[in-house]
Amino acid sequence: xxxxxxxxxxxxxxxxxxxxxxxxxxxxxxxxxxxxxxxxxxxxxxxxxxxxxxxxxxxxxxxxxxxxxxxxxxxxxxxxxxxxxxxxxxxxxxxxxxxxxxxxxxxxxxxxxxxxxxxxxxxxxxxxxxxxxxxxxxxxxxxxxxxxxxxxxxxxxxxxxxxxxxxxxxxxxxxxxxxxxxxxxxxxxxxxxxxxxxxxxxxxxxxxxxxxxxxxxxxxxxxxxxxxxxxxxxxxxxxxxxxxxxxxxxxxxxxxxxxxxxxxxxxxxxxxxxxxxxxxxxxxxxxxxxxxxxxx
Numbered sequence: 001x002x003x004x005x006x007x008x009x010x011x012x013x014x015x016x017x018x019x020x021x022x023x024x025x026x027x028x029x030x031x032x033x034x035x036x037x038x039x040x041x042x043x044x045x046x047x048x049x050x051x052x053x054x055x056x057x058x059x060x061x062x063x064x065x066x067x068x069x070x071x072x073x074x075x076x077x078x079x080x081x082x083x084x085x086x087x088x089x090x091x092x093x094x095x096x097x098x099x100x101x102x103x104x105x106x107x108x109x110x111x112x113x114x115x116x117x118x119x120x121x122x123x124x125x126x127x128x129x130x131x132x133x134x135x136x137x138x139x140x141x142x143x144x145x146x147x148x149x150x151x152x153x154x155x156x157x158x159x160x161x162x163x164x165x166x167x168x169x170x171x172x173x174x175x176x177x178x179x180x181x182x183x184x185x186x187x188x189x190x191x192x193x194x195x196x197x198x199x200x201x202x203x204x205x206x207x208x209x210x211x212x213x214x215x216x217x218x219x220x221x222x223x224x225x226x227x228x229x230x231x232x233x234x235x236x237x238x239x240x241x242x243x244x245x246x247x248x249x250x251x252x253x254x255x256x257x258x259x260x261x262x263x264x265x266x267x268x269x270x271x272x273x274x275x276x277x278x279x280x281x282x283x284x285x286x287x288x289x290x291x292x293x294x295x296x
Contacts, residue, residue, distance in 0.1 A: 018089065019148045021130075021137035025082045031074040032067070037087040039067035040155065042120075042130050046080035052116050053176035054213050062123030064159060066116050072179070072213040084130040086152055096153045114163050121162075129155050174201040175209025178218065186225045187249040192218045226250060227263060234272045241268045 020037070023044070047060040051074045052067075059065065059081075067073055075081075120126050133151045136144040177199050182190070192203045195218060199206070207217040214221055226248045233244045245256040245268075260268045 020087045021134045023084045023134055026078045029076050037089055038093055039087045041065050041083045041085035042126050044082045046082055048078035048081045049076045051076050054173050057117035062119050064118050064120050084134055086133055096156055173209055174199040174206055175213050178206055182222050182225050235275045241272055
């Protein structure tokens with residue numbers, strides 16, 4: 001029987017675009033958990049500091065922020081902070097960016113060649129768009145998701161227009177770059193020394209920065225990313241487990257099996273058997289597959 005791969009961007013069994021929109025207030029610092037959705041939020045009042053991949057960004061009224069799966073994020077300071085947040089799956093962003101110059105826009109978004117936080121000059125306009133989306137999501141009248149999509153589309157296009165015009169300064173560190181690099185090169189034979197050399201850093205410094213960002217060193221991050229993609233492949237393909245392990249970068253199948261069971265308390269075979277064929281792949285996996293299929 002011929003093995004087939006189902007492109008996750010064209011699965012007809014997926015639901016229509018789904019948005020989560022809510023307003024929340026806080027005076028406490030907190031660390032975000034990993035999410036399988038893209039997050040877009042604006043600050044309505046108060047102020048604080050958000051740390052994204054080791055870089056501190058002050059936020060206040062008019063701040064607009066993006067959170068992607070390879071962002072390690074924490075709110076390090078908050079004083080009477082009130083924000084409205086909209087989260088959505090990758091397919092929504094692809095739908096929005098499906099137009100002229102889409103390849104350039106996709107690469108800029110997914111490789112994150114832009115500042116994750118900006119201060120938009122027209123805070124009132126930004127608040128109105130977010131607030132309208134919030135009201136639609138709360139009322140949930142017919143076609144509410146289409147109306148939310150319209151506002152999210154405008155927010156993103158205003159964001160891109162500002163980026164193109166103002167070119168805000170964007171600071172990165174070797175640890176930040178390495179974390180993004182692992183998400184796109186995880187299938188390659190990587191070592192701490194090799195990645196450190198690529199970014200002109202010492203292995204010690206790279207591990208130190210990555211531990212500060214994620215709590216894991218480079219090899220631990222790499223292993224976790226590989227397992228995330230292996231599990232995603234088990235959900236959307238009929239490939240043999242050994243082939244999947246090889247495709248995501250594991251050179252030893254026995255080691256893959258052993259580490260998988262230690263991490264997830266079940267064997268890869270058990271997971272593969274029980275995984276739903278209609279499960280949506282992780283956002284990081286979707287981004288990786290899209291970039292792979294659309295690279296020059």
